[in-house]
Amino acid sequence: MQACYGIDVGGSKIELVAFDGAMAERHRQRVETPAQDYPAFLDAVEALVRGADAALGRAAEAVGIGLPGVVEHDGGRQLSANVPALTGRTVREDLRRRLGRTLRFGNDLQCFALSEANGGAADGYPSMFGAILGTGVGGGYCLGGRLVAGHNGIAGEWGHWSVPAELLARHGLPLLDCPCGLRGCVERYVSGGGLSLIHRHAGGDGAAAPEIVARAEAGDAVSEAALGVHREFLGHTLAALIMAMDPHVIVLGGGLSKTRRLYRDLPGAIAPFLFAGVRVPPIVPPRFGDAGGARGAALLSRLHAPS
Ligand SMILES: [Zn+2]
Numbered sequence: 001m002q003a004c005y006g007i008d009v010g011g012s013k014i015e016l017v018a019f020d021g022a023m024a025e026r027h028r029q030r031v032e033t034p035a036q037d038y039p040a041f042l043d044a045v046e047a048l049v050r051g052a053d054a055a056l057g058r059a060a061e062a063v064g065i066g067l068p069g070v071v072e073h074d075g076g077r078q079l080s081a082n083v084p085a086l087t088g089r090t091v092r093e094d095l096r097r098r099l100g101r102t103l104r105f106g107n108d109l110q111c112f113a114l115s116e117a118n119g120g121a122a123d124g125y126p127s128m129f130g131a132i133l134g135t136g137v138g139g140g141y142c143l144g145g146r147l148v149a150g151h152n153g154i155a156g157e158w159g160h161w162s163v164p165a166e167l168l169a170r171h172g173l174p175l176l177d178c179p180c181g182l183r184g185c186v187e188r189y190v191s192g193g194g195l196s197l198i199h200r201h202a203g204g205d206g207a208a209a210p211e212i213v214a215r216a217e218a219g220d221a222v223s224e225a226a227l228g229v230h231r232e233f234l235g236h237t238l239a240a241l242i243m244a245m246d247p248h249v250i251v252l253g254g255g256l257s258k259t260r261r262l263y264r265d266l267p268g269a270i271a272p273f274l275f276a277g278v279r280v281p282p283i284v285p286p287r288f289g290d291a292g293g294a295r296g297a298a299l300l301s302r303l304h305a306p307s
Helices: 038-056 091-099 107-118 167-172 191-201 209-217 220-247 260-273 289-303
Strands: 002-009 013-019 025-031 064-065 104-108 127-133 137-143 146-148 249-251
Touching: 002 038, 002 137, 002 289, 025 038, 038 091, 064 107, 064 137, 064 220, 064 289, 091 104, 091 137, 104 107, 104 191, 104 209, 104 289, 107 127, 107 146, 107 249, 107 289, 127 289, 146 289, 191 209, 191 220, 220 249, 220 260, 260 289
Parallel strands: 002 064, 064 104, 127 249
Antiparallel strands: 002 013, 013 025, 127 137, 137 146
16 A cells, blocks of 8 residues: 555644555654644645655655544534634645645544554454543544544544433532533533542542542542542443444543553443443553554545545
C-alpha cells in the first residue's frame, strides 16, 4: 500500500504522522493549534502537509484528518467547542481546496476506535467498541476493523442518552442540563467531571477524578462511596450499549481508562443491568490511547471511512 498521512487536530496541538505502506512511522511533526484564528489554522495544516511531502520526497495522496466536534448535516459546517476557530466554517471543503488531494475526515473518537481496532488492543476481534471516558464521553464502533459511522456520522456517541430517573433518585443526584441541549445525559454523570459531582454529593469536596481515585485507594470512605455510585451509572450505560451493539470487546480510552481497578470492577457493575444470558465482553485498556489519534486518522484515509 502507498504512504499516507494522519492529522490529529486537538484543542492545543495539531500533529501529523506520515506512515509507509506497512503503517510504519516515517515522519512526525506537531505544532500549536491556532484555536482562535481560522486562516492561521488552515495555514498550519497546509504547512504540516507540505513539510511531510518534503521529508518523504514525494506527496502522499491518502490523507486522513481527525477533527474535534461534529459537522452540521446541512451545509457541512463544523461545530467545535475545543477549537472555536472551526465553528461555523466549512473546514472540510476549505482544506480540500487548499491541499488539492483526497482527504478523509472523522472525529477524534472515531480515530481512537479505528487505531485500537487495527493493530491495537482490539486487533483480531470481529467487532469492537472504543469507549472514551475522560473530560467528555464518546466513542466509535468498528466492524471487521472498519469504522461504522452511521446515518448522521455519530455511531458510538454513547454520552448523550439519558440516565434513568430511578438511579438519580436512589443517589439523590440532580437532573442536569447538558451543553448538547438535552437533559440528564450520561456524560454529565460518568465523565471525569461527573465523578467530581458525585463526590460532592457524597459529602466530599468535588476533587478532580484522579485525586478521588487516589484517595479511595488510600482508604478514604467518601471517595470510595463516590466511585461506587459512579460505577453504577457506568455499569448501567455500558449495559445499554452492550445490549444495543453487542461488541466483541470494549477498549476504554480517555483519562479514566488509566484507573486500573475499573477493569476489575466494571464487569460486576454491568451484569445486573443485562438481561439473562447476556455476557459482558472483555473490557481492556488501550494500546495506543490518546497517542493513536494521528494513526487512526491515517487509517481513515486507507479504510474509506466516512467522507
Ligand atoms: Zn448531552
